[in-house]
Amino acid sequence: MAFYLSLSLIFFSTLLSASDTYILSYRAQIKNAVVISESFYLSPSMKPIKAHADKSLKLENIPPHNLNKILEKNKEEVLLFFMKQGTHTRSHEELINNTSKSRISLTIPPTYITVDFKNDYAIITRLIQH
Helix, strand or coil: CHHHHHHHHHHHHHHHHCCEEEEEEEEEEEECCEEEEEEEEEEECCCCCCEEEEEEEEEECCCCCCHHHHHHHCHHHHHHHHHCCCCEEEEEEEEECCEEEEEEEEEEEEEEEEEEEECCEEEEEEEEEC
């Protein structure tokens, strides 16, 4: 019995420290300097990829390890981190009767990331494909 208990504890601790690969992307629509819609996408990678680690972001984590809640709680910090790595923007502006109207689309393209849970924090690492 003690053997099975220790085996299950080893298996459980391996799961918590293992690195999981995800695909993350973001899109926002901004009209006249007001965010009118935004979408944060996160999905597990369906296949292994050949990539090397780039920059990492360390975020405070409160167990149980829930990546969606961590991203939601630290949304601004996560967006700033990924925006520094590159974003796509599309802008449409018009000026009619001295009144300016603008519509901007901001996109963080799908990016592979790994997530490692260590004690009281989660480490999100951006991956660069070969």
